[in-house]
Amino acid sequence: MIRFEGVTKRYPGADRPAVAGLDLTVAEGTTCALIGPSGCGKSTTLRMVNRLVEPDGGRVLVGGRDVAETDPTSLRRGIGYVLQGVGLFPHRSVGQNVATVPGLLGWKRAAIAERVDAMLDLVGLDPTRYRDRRPAELSGGQRQRVGVARALAADPAILLMDEPFGAVDPVARDRLQEEIGAILRSLRKTVILVTHDLGEAMRMGDTVALMRDGCLAQAGPPERLLAAPADGFVENFLGGTRALRRLERLRVRDLASPEPAAPPLPAIAPEASVREALDRMLATGTTRLAAGSGTLTLDAVRDAARLPDA
Numbered sequence: 001m002i003r004f005e006g007v008t009k010r011y012p013g014a015d016r017p018a019v020a021g022l023d024l025t026v027a028e029g030t031t032c033a034l035i036g037p038s039g040c041g042k043s044t045t046l047r048m049v050n051r052l053v054e055p056d057g058g059r060v061l062v063g064g065r066d067v068a069e070t071d072p073t074s075l076r077r078g079i080g081y082v083l084q085g086v087g088l089f090p091h092r093s094v095g096q097n098v099a100t101v102p103g104l105l106g107w108k109r110a111a112i113a114e115r116v117d118a119m120l121d122l123v124g125l126d127p128t129r130y131r132d133r134r135p136a137e138l139s140g141g142q143r144q145r146v147g148v149a150r151a152l153a154a155d156p157a158i159l160l161m162d163e164p165f166g167a168v169d170p171v172a173r174d175r176l177q178e179e180i181g182a183i184l185r186s187l188r189k190t191v192i193l194v195t196h197d198l199g200e201a202m203r204m205g206d207t208v209a210l211m212r213d214g215c216l217a218q219a220g221p222p223e224r225l226l227a228a229p230a231d232g233f234v235e236n237f238l239g240g241t242r243a244l245r246r247l248e249r250l251r252v253r254d255l256a257s258p259e260p261a262a263p264p265l266p267a268i269a270p271e272a273s274v275r276e277a278l279d280r281m282l283a284t285g286t287t288r289l290a291a292g293s294g295t296l297t298l299d300a301v302r303d304a305a306r307l308p309d310a
């Protein structure tokens with residue numbers, strides 16, 4: 001668990017704090033996406049967890065322990081860190097990059113080699129093909145995968161990700177978000193993710209923490225922000241796509257009625273998102289889809305999209 005208790009940070013010479021009295025808890029095994037306008041204090045918040053930035057007030061607790069009382073070097077070895085553009089060592093091979101922290105921790109060579117291959121496999125890179133390449137010989141998305149493999153290599157309980165997919169093209173980014181999100185969930189990592197991308201925050205965050213001027217505007221599960229924005233700022237930030245974003249998070253099986261559809265209807269997988277179902281309805285000009293053994297109707301989609309205040 002990561003906990004911020006009344007955390008404040010003012011950089012020298014700044015006229016206002018970068019982070020002001022922040023209270024936020026990231027539960028064990030969950031991902032919290034920090035989002036908000038440029039300069040609202042997201043990176044500063046993240047960097048106080050591994051003591052790259054020291055707070056002026058309040059406490060940051062990792063696993064119940066104040067990080068101020070933990071030696072920064074050992075603290076950082078226990079926390080994975082993924083940055084935009086990754087910061088891989090350019091003159092070292094992919095394998096050597098992934099081996100960095102296990103090497104610093106003094107693991108045996110055979111254990112490191114085994115771990116490197118397992119991590120590359122985990123992030124979808126065939127070790128025999130990629131282990132000996134240099135970072136320059138990879139695509140941006142592949143480099144980002146190596147960055148995640150390196151951050152996970154020593155099996156840290158906590159992962160900090162600062163704009164991890166910012167430098168990746170949009171198509172590769174969508175896949176990375178899905179795949180890396182699934183990996184982090186399956187490994188039950190406790191993650192703080194800083195992002196500018198609202199879709200990424202909604203897709204990867206179990207909770208989304210929206211910041212404004214160093215304070216928390218609203219934090220909660222994505223559905224809650226979408227359904228009940230705390231104020232006009234949150235509503236504006238989420239923009240005009242709230243209804244579609246809600247549909248993206250709903251599964252067809254949750255809305256389909258149990259009555260079977262007549263056979264000639266186009267089909268949609270029950271696990272698909274309702275947003276995909278809506279796309280299918282628009283593309284095929286139908287108001288009903290066969291969803292497993294049931295039926296999904298446009299009326300049900302419309303009801304689900306309707307916001308409580310609409």
Ligand SMILES: Nc1ncnc2c1ncn2[C@@H]1O[C@H](COP(=O)(O)OP(=O)(O)OP(=O)(O)O)[C@@H](O)[C@H]1O
Pocket residue numbers: 011012014018036037038039040041042043044045196
């Ligand atoms: N090392 C520093 N020295 C002085 N001021 C800083 C420093 N780092 C950040 N700031 C200032 O603190 C405020 C918060 O910065 P921070 O990088 O935490 O915001 P952010 O939300 O991550 O921004 P962005 O989305 O643009 O990356 C900004 O006003 C920034 O200019």
